[in-house]
Amino acid sequence: MEKKKKIFLAAFLIFMLIMIWIGYDISKRTTFPGSKPQLQERITDQN
Known part of the structure; x- marks a missing residue:
């Protein structure tokens, strides 16, 4: 092969x-969104 x-x-x-x-x-730092079945509860608890 050529040098380039x-x-x-x-x-x-x-x-x-x-x-x-x-x-x-x-x-590795994130999780699949489907693996969080209680996501609505987490959102409402934070607000």
Whole structure:
């Protein structure tokens, strides 16, 4: 491969690894909305 293609491929792989890491981090910090059956009670209690 040419040098430019290698640099592009390396940058792409680094970018994808960062995006996967960010997605994993966000998914660990949040919960799925369907897993909160008592959501209405939580909203009314906070107001």
